[in-house]
Amino acid sequence: MCGIVGFTGNVPAVPILLDGLERLEYRGYDSAGVAVVSPGRGLQIQKCKGRLQALRDRLEALPPLEGTVGIGHTRWATHGEPNDVNSHPHVSQSGRVAIVHNGIIENYVEIKDFLLHKGVKFRSDTDSEVIAQLLDYYFDSCADPLDAVYAVLSRLEGAYALGILCADRPDMLIAARKDAPLLLGYGDKESFIASDATAIIAHTRDVAYMADGEVAVLTRAGIQVFDEYRRPIEKEHHFIEWDVSAAEKGGYAHFMFKEIMEQPEALRQTISPRLKDGQVVFEELNMTAEDVGRFKRIFIVACGSSYHVGMVGKYNLEKLMRAPVEVALASEFRYSAPLVDENTLVIVISQSGETLDTMAALREAKSLGARILSIVNVVGSSIARESDDVLYTWAGPEIAVATTKAYSTQLVLLTMLGLWMGRCLGRVADGEYAAVVSELQVLPDKLGEILSGTDIYQYLASLYFNQDCIFYIGRNLDYALGLEGSLKLKEISYIHSESYAAGELKHGTISLIEPGTLVMSLATYDPLLDKAVSNIVEVKSRGAEVVALTTEDHRQRLEAIASHVLTIPRTHPALQPNLGVVPLQLFAYYIALHRGCDIDKPKNLAKSVTVE
Numbered sequence: 353m354c355g356i357v358g359f360t361g362n363v364p365a366v367p368i369l370l371d372g373l374e375r376l377e378y379r380g381y382d383s384a385g386v387a388v389v390s391p392g393r394g395l396q397i398q399k400c401k402g403r404l405q406a407l408r409d410r411l412e413a414l415p416p417l418e419g420t421v422g423i424g425h426t427r428w429a430t431h432g433e434p435n436d437v438n439s440h441p442h443v444s445q446s447g448r449v450a451i452v453h454n455g456i457i458e459n460y461v462e463i464k465d466f467l468l469h470k471g472v473k474f475r476s477d478t479d480s481e482v483i484a485q486l487l488d489y490y491f492d493s494c495a496d497p498l499d500a501v502y503a504v505l506s507r508l509e510g511a512y513a514l515g516i517l518c519a520d521r522p523d524m525l526i527a528a529r530k531d532a533p534l535l536l537g538y539g540d541k542e543s544f545i546a547s548d549a550t551a552i553i554a555h556t557r558d559v560a561y562m563a564d565g566e567v568a569v570l571t572r573a574g575i576q577v578f579d580e581y582r583r584p585i586e587k588e589h590h591f592i593e594w595d596v597s598a599a600e601k602g603g604y605a606h607f608m609f610k611e612i613m614e615q616p617e618a619l620r621q622t623i624s625p626r627l628k629d630g631q632v633v634f635e636e637l638n639m640t641a642e643d644v645g646r647f648k649r650i651f652i653v654a655c656g657s658s659y660h661v662g663m664v665g666k667y668n669l670e671k672l673m674r675a676p677v678e679v680a681l682a683s684e685f686r687y688s689a690p691l692v693d694e695n696t697l698v699i700v701i702s703q704s705g706e707t708l709d710t711m712a713a714l715r716e717a718k719s720l721g722a723r724i725l726s727i728v729n730v731v732g733s734s735i736a737r738e739s740d741d742v743l744y745t746w747a748g749p750e751i752a753v754a755t756t757k758a759y760s761t762q763l764v765l766l767t768m769l770g771l772w773m774g775r776c777l778g779r780v781a782d783g784e785y786a787a788v789v790s791e792l793q794v795l796p797d798k799l800g801e802i803l804s805g806t807d808i809y810q811y812l813a814s815l816y817f818n819q820d821c822i823f824y825i826g827r828n829l830d831y832a833l834g835l836e837g838s839l840k841l842k843e844i845s846y847i848h849s850e851s852y853a854a855g856e857l858k859h860g861t862i863s864l865i866e867p868g869t870l871v872m873s874l875a876t877y878d879p880l881l882d883k884a885v886s887n888i889v890e891v892k893s894r895g896a897e898v899v900a901l902t903t904e905d906h907r908q909r910l911e912a913i914a915s916h917v918l919t920i921p922r923t924h925p926a927l928q929p930n931l932g933v934v935p936l937q938l939f940a941y942y943i944a945l946h947r948g949c950d951i952d953k954p955k956n957l958a959k960s961v962t963v964e
């Protein structure tokens with residue numbers, strides 16, 4: 353999704369903006385641009401389609417843009433194709449105002465008509481340009497730029513994070529936010545805005561998260577923030593715990609590979625503070641055991657891989673709590689008139705904490721009276737702030753579009769939550785509870801064992817990287833695991849892939865199996881191993897190549913029937929998907945590497961999906 357960075361200080365803005373935009377590249381984009389403002393020279397802008405390097409090349413070929421106040425943007429096209437004109441910043445007709453925008457202005461057609469009737473000429477096909485033109489229109493009648501900004505915001509419908517420069521006020525950058533992420537950074541005689549902390553972490557770790565309706569005025573003297581009624585407010589400051597190295601590749605070829613390798617540590621950070629004397633303890637929860645006893649329905653709501661975590665979670669939570677749990681895609685849940693009331697718990701899962709569909713589902717559930725508990729990675733994100741309770745995954749910044757360490761930490765945290773709620777309800781036997789806790793303690797090490805040898809995945813990728821289609825099959829927890837394995841593969845390698853509940857094969861899917869078709873058979877769920885074996889035989893007898901994934905103790909049995917066998921250490925069944933996902937991540941990674949794909953920034957995808 354679009355990325356915004358803005359700066360006011362005493363040094364040239366452009367290098368800081370370009371560095372920030374580079375750190376936001378992971379969000380996904382198709383064009384980029386910067387604008388600076390300076391006394392005497394007004395607004396100066398450069399923008400173009402393509403990677404940031406294209407913008408850098410263009411800037412190098414021209415006289416430098418001089419100014420110590422500026423805004424930068426990476427655009428992920430929604431309204432209007434990716435081209436130079438549709439790139440941000442957008443400038444008003446008179447050249448007085450430049451803006452960068454993340455989000456969608458839903459009533460832009462109506463505003464555009466209004467301005468066209470006033471004689472305004474538009475250059476781009478974007479919804480965003482109306483903001484620059486409308487600001488310019490109000491500047492004629494408003495003495496103070498802030499008056500114009502408030503007048504414009506009152507007319508906008510939709511979502512926005514905005515950075516605004518005015519030629520008449522070269523000392524000032526204005527920011528505004530509604531339903532799209534934006535944070536403020538406090539430096540030494542310099543201030544920043546950014547879509548996320550990675551953009552400015554090299555300059556400051558002192559940040560505040562803007563809330564909906566807020567407007568900020570940044571000058572060298574500092575930052576003033578106003579609420580939607582223009583009352584000055586004091587923002588709570590947060591210290592970013594991680595440093596700049598966490599958002600850099602650190603010698604790895606790709607962020608995705610680095611993040612796969614970081615999983616043992618990410619699990620440790622997520623698990624250890626919540627395990628005390630053999631008990632799962634959530635000091636951060638306001639929820640009591642009595643609250644848990646009152647819930648009559650439980651939903652897990654999320655998108656993409658976070659939804660896949662929910663799929664595993666359904667199996668685990670139902671077993672641990674002996675209570676029904678429904679999993680819903682956020683984009684479906686929000687429009688399904690969900691049967692939610694004040695006796696419902698909605699568990700919302702999101703790495704970014706900014707996914708628009710997930711946010712909308714949260715708000716829908718909240719408006720119906722549900723209690724919201726979110727599992728989120730990005731501290732201070734919108735979903736975290738609007739939830740009644742938050743459990744943070746301590747995975748650190750995840751840069752690769754394909755999630756790995758965030759998935760793993762979400763998964764373990766959800767299982768721990770199930771264990772905790774099961775105990776609140778008195779429905780987990782002591783032995784079972786102790787068995788899961790004991791495996792939680794060694795889970796990071798077991799995951800580390802899998803990562804200690806990657807040759808087998810490289811070898812399999814060299815055999816199968818030319819496949820047109822790869823199927824994932826499994827039952828129960830292995831079915832839920834297959835959904836994630838299949839998504840990992842298709843999003844970064846562009847190979848078509850499907851994941852099926854293995855029991856469904858006979859109901860249609862098996863007709864797709866031909867000689868040479870690759871089937872990833874997931875057989876890590878011990879209670880259904882015999883069924884998994886039968887399914888392997890079924891597809892093998894139709895000519896499929898089978899790569900089986902199982903635990904070490906079943907290697908021999910599967911070697912007798914599968915083409916290749918991948919093994920993982922054994923753990924408690926509820927935690928087995930936490931180990932099972934790692935070979936699937938590595939397999940997808942090496943396949944994409946063989947195919948020469950842009951692994952960290954797959955085509956058409958964005959890290960944080962802040963539009964519907």
Ligand code: M6R
Nearest residue numbers: 656657658702703704707754755
């Ligand atoms: O930030 P979120 O967890 O809310 O994102 C949800 C999905 O967009 C995300 O999990 C997506 O499917 C992953 N990039 C897949 O690897």
